[in-house]
Amino acid sequence: MRRTRLQIRQGGFSMNEALVSMTVLTSGLLSLAQFQGEMIQHGSEVKTQTSALNLAQLKLEELHQDAIADYDSITSGSDAPSRHAGDSANFRRRWILTPHTEPNYTEVQVTTAWTSIDGEHQSVSLLSLIAPSLPYSARPSPASGTEPVTNEEEASPDTQPPADRLAETEDQSPSEPEGSTLAANTPTATCLCARDQDGTIGLDARSSDPDCTQSCCQSMGANASSAMCGNGDCSFVAQCY
Structure with a gap:
């Protein structure tokens, strides 16, 4: 008599397959969590840099306004701006003014520095030029040849007859003032x-x-x-x- 063996296949996962699947899933979740943490840190750094640039820009605008009021009053200095809601760092701001002549202008560099979450010292800088807002006066100074009238000349009476004064005025030819050359230059x-x-x-x-x-x-x-x-x-x- 011939016997026939029937093989029954069992379905489902083995223990090894389940462990491999759990390992792959855990690795993926850990990578996703690490990527999300890096994205949050990068967003915080970008926000801090933007705040530092805004502080430097505000100081430049303030120096420009002060120069319009009094150009000679602007000087170098530093300060520590107060923190606003959402700031993750304490900022330090410094501005350096370098005057130049021929032509007359001032070079301004504003630097905002802070310490990052990792303990690294970082900074951003803005550079600008400030020139006097008012144009140069073309009016000649008294030293150019025009002498002020003294009190004695104002008080002395004019004893010359009107006819002689008229003849003297007609004889005088108009001449170019000495201050015109200075005004042209x-x-x-x-x-x-x-x-x-x-x-x-x-x-x-x-x-x-x-x-x-x-x-x-x-x-x-x-x-x-x-x-x-x-x-x-x-x-x-x-x-x-």
Whole structure:
């Protein structure tokens, strides 16, 4: 007699398969949690950098406003801005002013520094140029040849007859005042100009003085560019006549 064995297949997972599946699932969850933590930390760092840039920009605007009121009153300094809601760091702010002459302007650098969550010292800086807002006066000074009238001259009576005074006035020919030469050589405005990477020089959009022109920036561009500009974009100050 021939016997036939029936093999019955059992369904389901073995213990080894279950352990492997749990290991893979646990690794994926841990990676996701680590990635989420890194994203939260990166977002906090970006927010801190944005707050630091805003503090530096506010100080630049404050210095510009002070220069409009009194250009000679702005000086270098530092402070510790108060923390706002949501800030995760204590900021320290420092501004350094470097005056320049020929032309007259001041270079301002504002730096905001803080310590990150990891204990690293970080900082951001902004650079700007401040020029006197009022144009130079073209009025000649008393030393240019115009002498003030003394009290004795004002008090002395004019004893010359009217006819003689009229004849003397007709004989005198009008002459150019000595102060006109000084006025012609005195700049009427200090303008902010710009030069791009191609070497094109033009008037900066921030210049609002009506005496600032495109031709003035181009005529002053050669000397100013060699003194202040490299091979990239830059801004420089020019005195327009």
